[in-house]
Amino acid sequence: MSEHSFDFVVIGGGSAGYAAARTAHSAGLKVAVVDGAEELGGLCILRGCMPSKTLIESANRQLTIRHAEEFGLKASSQGVNVRTIRDRKRRLIADFAGYRQGQLEDGRFVLYRGFARFTDAKTLEVVPRDGSASFQVTARSFCIATGSEVFAPDVPGLAKAGFWTSDDVLDADALPKKIAVLGGGAIALEMAHYLEAMGCTITMIQRNTQFLTGLDRECSDVILKAFRARGMTVHLGTHLERIGKADGGKEIEFTADGHKHQIHVDEVLLAMGRKPATRGLGLEAAGVSLHKGKVVVNDRMQTTQPHIFAAGDVCSPLDVVHIAIQQAEIGARNAAALIHGKPVEETMDYRMELFGVFSHPQVACVGASEGKLKSEGVPYLTANYPFDDHGKSMVMGETAGFVKMLADAKTGEILGACVVGPEATELIHEVVVAMSFRATVRQFMAIPHYHPTLSEIWTYPAEEIADQL
Known part of the structure; x- marks a missing residue:
């Protein structure tokens, strides 16, 4: 060799x-x-x-x-x-x-x-x-x-019945009419958004009691309401019992809220993570x-x-x-x-951990969540502001969602933010830049924001926190 x-x-x-x-x-x-x-x-x-x-x-x-x-x-x-x-x-x-x-x-x-x-x-x-x-x-x-x-979970019958993954969706030249999406993370939400827009009837089955496990529940609530308004059926807090072939399609048995459910679909999209x-x-x-x-x-x-x-x-x-x-x-x-015999010194810093989901509405967050700050015992202040009371989003007809900012209760330094709504994956970067310079909410408020724009919505939670300092 x-x-x-x-x-x-x-x-x-x-x-x-x-x-x-x-x-x-x-x-x-x-x-x-x-x-x-x-x-x-x-x-x-x-x-x-x-x-x-x-x-x-x-x-x-x-x-x-x-x-x-x-x-x-x-x-x-x-x-x-x-x-x-x-x-x-x-x-x-x-x-x-x-x-x-x-x-x-x-x-x-x-x-x-x-x-x-x-x-x-x-x-x-x-x-x-x-x-x-x-x-x-x-x-x-x-x-x-x-x-x-x-990742394919050990669900009775799943392997034998067969399933689609996002790979299949991304390269399909035709789509099944009725699809069950298994999962509630970024891939599941993005694929459900695409498939419903293409005319598919979507049933979402998520193990957790919310979408986007790990994010604050209020983010999930906005997506849940929006998806149901589009006609999607959503089951949260579920346990998959069995999946099998039936009548040219797939039959799924699961429990939710203590009740047993059985549904028939043309295809199962497995989107339970990697x-x-x-x-x-x-x-x-x-x-x-x-x-x-x-x-x-x-x-x-x-x-x-x-x-x-x-x-x-x-x-x-x-x-x-x-x-x-x-x-x-x-x-x-x-x-x-x-x-080269030198010290190994450079380290990763996850302080500005950044995450986005391209569903509709979109979701994006940076830094610490409220749940994380609570678990770590960090004193913080928080404020949010809804898109349905913001001029530019109202003009756009995109009023679902909100922005939320978190800051150190003593110094006012911005510790994190999340946004659910129009262009969330773009809007989050304004806070990313501010956090990279360890800006406080008062410094953030001093930054000029053109009117009317989506971006200026961030000034409202910043001002509310600043008033509490």
Whole structure:
């Protein structure tokens, strides 16, 4: 078996893997990337962020047409062409993926198209995708960036009955009429928004008693009301009993609020989250530990084997691409420091943890939630303001939701914020910038806001908190 030696080897060529590789190369390291996926690009480009948002843009325009009469316009949807929507997505994603493939193949690092497995803490066995002979790769440091895969719960009959995942929705040229969406996180909400807009009849079945577990319940309440107003059936606090094939479709049995339910749908969309992709990596041979399926890392992105780093969904507390990239860059710079005999000092800071959901209405949050501040015993002040009393959102006809700000009860420093409503994923960045400079609510109020804009809604909770200081 032939052997190849490097300073730094990255397992996985997605957003985190590429970021780790380019950062390590810029630090002067000899770098290789091992990626065994059928297509280069990673989850975000191929099956996550970008394709889903492409489809959602079509859904958003369909909702605009539905409400045309409110604005004095005579317009109605003449139906949807799912194949055209799919083909537009394919064109855009091919462009994005081609650009990433070019970055991986531009000569800065060696790219191996194959599957990697640790045989010890310094050695990988690589099995090429093309079936050629396996070979060894050794390195002074590694970064595990293999991402995540769909989580399938152990529900009786589910595997045999079969199901769709978001991958199937994103590449479908036709859609089933009646769909049950299992889950209540970001993927479930975004897919339900798209599918309902395309004319599907949606039943949502969520295990938790709210959508978006971990966020303050008031965020879920707005989405719940909006989805039900669109005609979706929503069951919260459920327990799945059985899923089976029936009459050319699927039959689902579940309990909710102490009552048994049985529904028949054409297809089941499994959207109950993802799990770290660690199978076959030989982590035990490398001395790398897992906790609840995720690779254990410290704040320097080191695993339990100090020269092996990790980044992205495989280890992250929040599976979003900007955090994955930041983790990868920090891990790569720390690996370079380790190799050069310098202290490994750069750390991840999750103070401004940022999260967004492109449903309708949208949801976005940054920093600490009210629940987290309470659990940590941090003294805080909070205020919110509704979109149904805000001029610009009223003009837009987008009045569902609110903004909420949290600040330190002594200093007034902004500690967190959330927004549910129009353009939430854009609006949140005003608070992100303020928090990056550790701004107080009084400093935030001093920032000019043009009128009338959605953005100026943030000044109301800031002013209310400032008055309490």
